[in-house]
Each structure stands twice: as structure tokens, then as C-alpha cells.
Amino acid sequence: MKPIRSMVLVSSDPESISRGAQEVLRRLQREVEANDLADEIVVSTVSDVGRHDALPMVIVYPEAVIYGPVTAEDVPFLVEEHLVEGRVAAGLQASTKELSGRIAWLSARRGTLPAEQRIVLSRAGLIDPEDIEEYIIHDGYQALAKALTQMTPADVINEIGKSGLKGRGGAGFPTGMKWRFVSQTDAYPKYIICNADESEPGTFKDRLILEGDPHSIIEAMVIAGYAVGANEGYIYIRGEYALAQERLAKAIEQARQMGFLGENIFGSDFAFDIHTHTGAGAYICGEETALIESIEGKRGEPRSRPPYPTTHGLWGKPSVVNNVETIANVPPIIQNGAAWYRRFGTSNSPGTKVYTILGNVNVTGLIEVPMGITLREVIAIYGKGMKNGGTLKLAQTGGSSGSIIPASLQDTPMDFDSFARAGVSLGSGALLICNEDTCVVDLARVLLNFFRHESCGKCTPCRVGNQRAYRILTAISEGVGTQRDLEDLKMLSQNLTEFSHCGLGQTAAVPIHDMFKHFSAEVDAHVQLKVCPAGACPMSGQLAKAA
Amino acid sequence: MIGIKSAQDVSSLVQEAVDRHGATLESLVPILSDINRDLGYLPSEAMAELARTLKVPKSQLFSVASFYEMLSTKPRGRHVIQFCESAPCHVVGGRDVWQTLQDELGLESGESSEDGKWTLLTSSCLGICGVGPVIIIDDDIYGNVAPERVPEILARYA
Numbered sequence: 012m013k014p015i016r017s018m019v020l021v022s023s024d025p026e027s028i029s030r031g032a033q034e035v036l037r038r039l040q041r042e043v044e045a046n047d048l049a050d051e052i053v054v055s056t057v058s059d060v061g062r063h064d065a066l067p068m069v070i071v072y073p074e075a076v077i078y079g080p081v082t083a084e085d086v087p088f089l090v091e092e093h094l095v096e097g098r099v100a101a102g103l104q105a106s107t108k109e110l111s112g113r114i115a116w117l118s119a120r121r122g123t124l125p126a127e128q129r130i131v132l133s134r135a136g137l138i139d140p141e142d143i144e145e146y147i148i149h150d151g152y153q154a155l156a157k158a159l160t161q162m163t164p165a166d167v168i169n170e171i172g173k174s175g176l177k178g179r180g181g182a183g184f185p186t187g188m189k190w191r192f193v194s195q196t197d198a199y200p201k202y203i204i205c206n207a208d209e210s211e212p213g214t215f216k217d218r219l220i221l222e223g224d225p226h227s228i229i230e231a232m233v234i235a236g237y238a239v240g241a242n243e244g245y246i247y248i249r250g251e252y253a254l255a256q257e258r259l260a261k262a263i264e265q266a267r268q269m270g271f272l273g274e275n276i277f278g279s280d281f282a283f284d285i286h287t288h289t290g291a292g293a294y295i296c297g298e299e300t301a302l303i304e305s306i307e308g309k310r311g312e313p314r315s316r317p318p319y320p321t322t323h324g325l326w327g328k329p330s331v332v333n334n335v336e337t338i339a340n341v342p343p344i345i346q347n348g349a350a351w352y353r354r355f356g357t358s359n360s361p362g363t364k365v366y367t368i369l370g371n372v373n374v375t376g377l378i379e380v381p382m383g384i385t386l387r388e389v390i391a392i393y394g395k396g397m398k399n400g401g402t403l404k405l406a407q408t409g410g411s412s413g414s415i416i417p418a419s420l421q422d423t424p425m426d427f428d429s430f431a432r433a434g435v436s437l438g439s440g441a442l443l444i445c446n447e448d449t450c451v452v453d454l455a456r457v458l459l460n461f462f463r464h465e466s467c468g469k470c471t472p473c474r475v476g477n478q479r480a481y482r483i484l485t486a487i488s489e490g491v492g493t494q495r496d497l498e499d500l501k502m503l504s505q506n507l508t509e510f511s512h513c514g515l516g517q518t519a520a521v522p523i524h525d526m527f528k529h530f531s532a533e534v535d536a537h538v539q540l541k542v543c544p545a546g547a548c549p550m551s552g553q554l555a556k557a558a
Numbered sequence: 559m560i561g562i563k564s565a566q567d568v569s570s571l572v573q574e575a576v577d578r579h580g581a582t583l584e585s586l587v588p589i590l591s592d593i594n595r596d597l598g599y600l601p602s603e604a605m606a607e608l609a610r611t612l613k614v615p616k617s618q619l620f621s622v623a624s625f626y627e628m629l630s631t632k633p634r635g636r637h638v639i640q641f642c643e644s645a646p647c648h649v650v651g652g653r654d655v656w657q658t659l660q661d662e663l664g665l666e667s668g669e670s671s672e673d674g675k676w677t678l679l680t681s682s683c684l685g686i687c688g689v690g691p692v693i694i695i696d697d698d699i700y701g702n703v704a705p706e707r708v709p710e711i712l713a714r715y716a
Contacts, residue, residue, distance in 0.1 A: 025686065025699045026686060026688075026689050026699055026701045029698055029699045029700065029701075063688040063689045063701070063702075066689075209685060210682065210683060210685070211683070212644035212645055212646055212682065212683035212687070213644070213645065213646040213683065213687045214683075214685070214687075215685040215686065215687055215688070218685050249685070250591065250626075250628045251628075251684055251685060252685065253697070288587075288588070289587070289588060289591065290587070290626075290628075291587050291590065291591050291626035291627070291628040291629050292626050292627030292628035292629070293625060293626050293627060294682055305587060306584065307583065307584060308582070308583035308584050308585065308586035308587060308622065309583075309622060310621055310622055310625040311625060311626075312625075367687060367688065369646040369650075369687050369688065369690070370646065370649050370650065371649065371650070375687075375688045375689075376688050377688070407645060441646070441687070443645055443646050443649065445649055449649055453648075454645060454648075454649070457643070457644070457645050457648045458645055460643065461643075461644055461645070461682055461683075464680075464682060465682055467625070
């Protein structure tokens with residue numbers, strides 16, 4: 012390998028591209044060429060690095076100086092100053108106040124500081140996701156080699172079981188157990204399905220994994236196939252994730268060329284191939300049986316469970332359905348061992364969790380931290396505090412299907428067990444941080460609007476219940492709610508939980524339940540005093556035609 | 559609105575999509591997505607053609623097509639605006655952006671303008687929540703949208 016002096020990376024997430032990242036990249040390549048630097052400087056792209064305030068960004072390594080927002084016109088100056096003269100290009104840096112923190116953050120990903128702990132996102136933002144060689148240089152496909160040449164399928168399942176890995180899509184089911192169920196069935200063929208239909212509001216962790224490190228998903232799926240005896244895999248990608256689809260298609264093609272997919276992988280007699288299937292916009296297809304229906308070319312309506320997909324999945328055959336983040340943990344576990352993995356997180360919830368931080372905080376974005384961190388820590392360290400010095404009122408976890416967590420629970424460790432004990436749910440990892448200006452009735456109304464829209468309509472409790480609940484919440488927020496409405500709402504919430512066919516309807520009740528549990532005084536103020544304490548609801552009987 | 563295509567054009571577009579993905583039920587959603595992208599929506603003639611090709615009832619195709627948000631059985635405007643109405647965009651000022659969009663266009667959710675230029679849709683989370691409020695026009699993503707920015711963004715489209 013030729014020695015490289017600097018590596019210049021241009022952010023290439025969708026937001027950056029919409030703000031001209033492609034032009035910046037092309038201009039950089041031209042300027043580097045023009046200055047005769049092409050031999051010593053690599054210009055490449057990175058996926059989303061979890062920071063959104065200064066896009067498109069240009070990051071120069073090894074100094075880890077971050078410039079942004081950068082326009083194509085800024086590029087000649089940047090190249091001249093930083094790459095030719097060797098000094099920081101004045102005035103182009105992304106807010107200097109933040110910079111030292113960001114360098115620490117970036118270094119931490121190389122394991123030098125105990126800030127974040129990146130396992131599934133260890134390469135995202137560091138390698139060019141469109142180049143399989145970069146993935147291989149950064150230990151890629153080594154876990155697959157180890158599994159195929161040194162381990163039996165049973166060893167692989169045991170290792171995943173011992174690691175304590177649990178599903179990161181929201182339900183928290185032990186992955187090793189799921190794999191064991193499928194491996195124990197005699198039916199053939201079997202399928203590995205990667206659920207990349209990420210559509211939980213506020214959640215975009217899977218998108219960043221797919222865009223930033225697509226090969227990790229391919230490698231993980233081949234390992235899973237080997238473990239359970241499947242030779243075919245499907246990745247169901249959300250229709251809106253165009254960039255992820257493109258990167259994944261490229262990655263699959265490269266993996267086929269290199270022989271990581273196809274026949275006789277690593278000289279073994281094991282064969283595996285992956286198809287991608289693009290969704291067309293339906294939240295419910297994130298539910299595993301609805302997803303399977305959708306791959307089969309039908310309406311994405313959930314099936315009755317049991318039987319579970321582990322015995323009756325795609326085309327009635329045993330299928331493993333794993334979320335992107337979950338399966339991305341597989342290669343590092345196989346490569347480093349279950350004992351290594353258990354060093355992170357808590358004893359009952361080992362490993363890390365990727366969170367998206369959103370709402371009224373100073374810095375929004377994405378972090379990967381060990382299980383067990385508290386909400387207070389997340390806000391203080393990664394959110395850099397509440398925006399405009401505000402006070403935390405509540406956080407909503409895990410998209411629409413998570414819980415509303417009052418500020419009083421901000422010191423509860425965020426892991427599966429502690430959260431279950433506190434009666435709240437971790438959900439899919441979105442942390443929507445809300446300040447005192449947020450009205451809980453208004454928030455519940457917006458969440459129920461989501462559910463009434465996304466209900467597939469198959470079962471009545473969910474189809475009708477969500478519509479009714481939304482209308483009642485709208486009435487309350489308009490100042491025309493009655494005491495009777497509150498009783499109806501409680502009953503609806505109970506019916507949704509008990510009688511809905513699938514998780515969508517069951518979780519739709521959670522915001523209503525949490526609202527009454529933690530903020531009943533605020534709800535009463537709307538109904539009895541016709542006042543919205545947070546000042547967010549119109550209360551005039553005339554709701555703006557808002558979402 | 560996409561110019562009216564001749565029956566011949568529609569038929570060949572459908573055949574191309576089928577050839578690309580294979581004439582199986584498994585490929586139905588990708589085939590419908592391709593036709594929808596090429597024609598802007600799924601006209602009845604295209605559905606009839608596809609039903610003949612795949613040998614499935616037209617009603618089944620409509621049942622599937624009407625289920626998915628990204629597929630439309632009705633004509634849409636030349637430019638489709640999707641406004642994210644989920645909670646993360648809502649709490650950072652989405653409501654005002656939505657009001658401004660409606661005022662500027664004179665449209666409500668699900669409506670298309672008479673001149674065939676715009677279709678305004680609300681959408682569930684678009685997965686770009688780090689930069690809310692978010693709107694997507696055709697394939698262009700706009701993040702951190704403030705109400706003041708809306709007229710300038712709309713002016714970019716002819």
C-alpha cells in the first residue's frame with residue numbers, strides 16, 4: 012500500500028447530498044488532482060457521522076478537523092490551506108465550540124477514549140461504504156471466515172446464545188434462541204430475513220448502518236444462514252431509503268464478485284445468496300409476519316401468531332427475522348467471542364444500543380452506547396443539554412411504540428430489565444426529548460394520528476379504536492373534551508391492548524396509558540378548566556388543520 | 559401530471575417492469591413501484607395489462623396497490639410534497655411549517671392543485687429526524703425547514 016498523508020472525507024447522507032455534497036466531492040477530486048496531490052491524499056465519502064448541524068461536512072484525517080457546511084466554492088481555499096499549506100482553513104470549520112468534543116468523539120471510535128462504545132457502528136463514518144476493500148481492511152468478513160472454517164453451526168448458535176444478544180427492533184427477544192428454533196426444524200428451504208423496514212418515528216439507526224456499513228449486514232446474514240442451515244436471505248428495505256438500497260445493491264454485487272456470496276464460500280461447501288426487497292411505504296410491514304406477506308406480494312397485513320415465522324415463515328418455511336441493528340452485532344460477537352461482548356452493557360442486557368437523540372436538545376443525532384446509560388447522562392453528555400436552557404418534561408422512547416417517560420425516571424438505567432421494572436419500554440431506540448413547552452395531550456394526539464394512519468385495518472379494535480382515540484384527543488386539545496371522553500379514552504386504550512391482533516394496536520394504547528399515568532393533572536386541566544398548561548393546544552375549539 | 563401516454567406506451571412500460579423483476583407474485587410490489595415511478599401513478603390500463611401478464615385478478619392488484627403509501631391509483635401532480643407529521647418533527651416546530659405549506663399552496667393534505675403542479679401529502683416518519691422538521695419534494699430532501707424557508711423552497715420547482 013502506498014503511504015497516504017491525509018484522508019479527506021465528504022459526508023454523503025441524503026441531507027448532505029441534497030445540500031450539494033456531490034458537487035463538493037467532485038470539486039475536491041479536481042482540486043486534489045490539480046495540485047498534484049492525488050498520490051498522497053485520498054478523497055472519499057463517509058456516511059452520516061451523527062451530526063446534522065453543518066452539512067455537507069468535510070472531515071480531514073488524521074487531524075480529524077471538521078469543516079462544514081462546505082460549498083463547492085469553498086473547496087479551492089480548503090485544499091490550498093489545509094492540504095497544501097498544512098493549516099486549518101480559517102472560517103470553514105464547523106462551529107469551533109463543538110470541535111474539541113467532536114475530535115474526542117471521533118477518536119473514541121478508535122477505542123482511545125471511553126465516550127461512546129461503537130460495535131455495530133464501528134466502521135460507519137470511517138470507511139467508504141461503496142468499497143468492499145475498505146471493509147475487508149477493517150476486519151471485514153473475518154468473522155465469516157472464522158465461522159465457516161473453525162466453527163460448526165451449533166458452535167455459532169451457542170456463541171450467539173452465550174453473548175446474550177437480544178433483538179434491537181423493540182421486542183428484545185433473545186437472538187440465539189430464535190436461531191436455535193429455526194435450526195431445529197427439519198423443513199427446507201429455510202430463510203434469513205433482515206428487517207430493514209425501519210419506520211418507527213424518530214428512528215434512523217438502521218438507515219445509518221445500511222448506508223455506512225452495508226457489508227456488515229451481508230456478512231452477518233451469511234453467518235446466520237450457516238448457523239441455521241439456510242441458503243437464501245432477503246433484506247426487506249424501506250421504500251423511502253433510496254440511498255441504503257443503492258449501497259446495499261452495490262455491496263451485494265461486490266460480495267458476489269469476491270466470493271463471499273454464492274457457492275463454496277471460503278472453500279467450504281456452504282452456499283448463500285441474498286435478495287433485496289423494497290417496501291412501498293407501510294409502517295406495519297416492520298411487523299415480521301406483515302413483512303413476510305409483503306415479500307410474498309400481498310397486502311402487508313399481519314398473520315396470526317402462533318405459528319411463528321421460526322416454523323412457518325416465508326412461503327410457510329422456517330425463517331429467521333432479525334432487525335438490522337441486531338444482526339449487525341453478529342460478526343463482532345463471532346470474531347471476538349461472547350465473553351468479550353458481555354463486557355459491555357449490563358449482565359441481563361449485554362452489548363450496546365444505538366439511540367437517536369431528537370427534540371429540544373442542543374445537539375441531535377445518533378450515538379451507540381453501552382446498555383444501562385441513563386437519560387440524564389444522554390441529555391447532558393450527548394445532547395449537550397436542553398435547548399435554550401429549558402427543563403426536561405418528558406422523553407418519548409422508541410418511536411411511537413415506546414413509552415412516555417416523565418422526567419422523574421431520568422435516572423433509570425436504560426436496559427431491557429430496568430425499564431421493564433419501571434413499567435416503561437425501550438422501544439427501538441429513539442429518544443425524543445421534550446421540554447416544558449410540550450403538551451402531553453398534543454403529543455399523544457400526534458402519536459395517535461400516526462397509528463390511525465398506519466393501522467392496516469385488518470382488525471376492528473385497532474382500525475376503529477385508533478380513529479376514536481385520535482378524535483377524542485383532538486377534542487380535548489381543542490378545549491371541548493368532556494369527562495365522559497376521558498372514560499371512553501381509558502376504555503379504548505384497554506381494548507387496544509387486549510384485543511388488537513398485532514403489536515401495532517397493542518402499542519398504540521401506550522401513549523394514552525402513559526399520559527394518564529404520569530400527567531393526569533395536565534389532562535384534567537384541559538377538560539375541566541379548558542386550559543392547556545403548556546400553551547401548545549389551541550383550546551379555541553378551532554384546531555389548526557395541523558398534523 | 560405526467561403527459562398522457564398512449565396505450566402502446568403503457569403496455570410496453572408494464573412489460574419492461576415485469577421483465578426486470580420476473581413475472582411472479584413475489585415481484586408484484588417492485589413491479590408496481592416501477593410503474594408508479596414511470597407514470598406518476600398506477601392507471602387502470604396499466605393494472606389491466608399487468609393483471610393479464612401475471613394472470614391474477616385486477617382486484618387483487620388494486621388490493622395490494624391501495625395498501626401501500628408510495629403507490630397511488632389516482633393521478634398526482636408533477637411534484638409531490640411529503641410533509642412528515644410524526645412526533646419528532648412536530649415538537650421542533652413542524653406544525654407551523656405545515657400551516658405555511660397549506661397556505662402557500664392553497665391545498666390540504668391529499669389534494670392536488672388544479673394546474674396539475676402540486677400534490678400535498680402528509681407522511682409518517684421519513685427517517686431523517688435528526689434535521690426536523692422535514693419535507694421531501696419528489697426525491698429532494700429538505701431538513702431544518704422553518705416556515706420562512708417554505709416559499710423559497712417551493713419556488714425551485716417549475
